[in-house]
Amino acid sequence: MTKAEIVNKIADKTGVEKLVVQTIVEALMTNVKNSVSEGKSVYLRGFGSFIPKKRAEKTGRNISKNTAIIIPAHYIPAFKPAKVFVEKVKKNVAVKEDNNN
Numbered sequence: 001m002t003k004a005e006i007v008n009k010i011a012d013k014t015g016v017e018k019l020v021v022q023t024i025v026e027a028l029m030t031n032v033k034n035s036v037s038e039g040k041s042v043y044l045r046g047f048g049s050f051i052p053k054k055r056a057e058k059t060g061r062n063i064s065k066n067t068a069i070i071i072p073a074h075y076i077p078a079f080k081p082a083k084v085f086v087e088k089v090k091k092n093v094a095v096k097e098d099n100n101n
Helices: 003-014 018-037 083-092
Strands: 042-044 048-055 058-062 067-071 074-081
Touching: 003 018, 018 042, 018 048, 018 074, 074 083
Parallel strands: none
Antiparallel strands: 042 048, 048 074, 058 067
């Protein structure tokens, strides 16, 4: 689902103009991005949490020069779904069987 599809669904369900809904959706996304990039978590009860997650320092390889490089510790944005969200997905999304074996 795209942002435009989300805006359309919310506008249809609420009767609010699409332009207003788009402004609200974009403001939400901007606030989440800004908060996580400042090291703060965003908790949406019943949905999940957007958190800055620390990645430890590790050794990598530069394959073009065949040398080892150190990748410093850094933070990445992460999403942790709420339990009710996880349970709803488990209940409603069917597992597709792979019949290629």
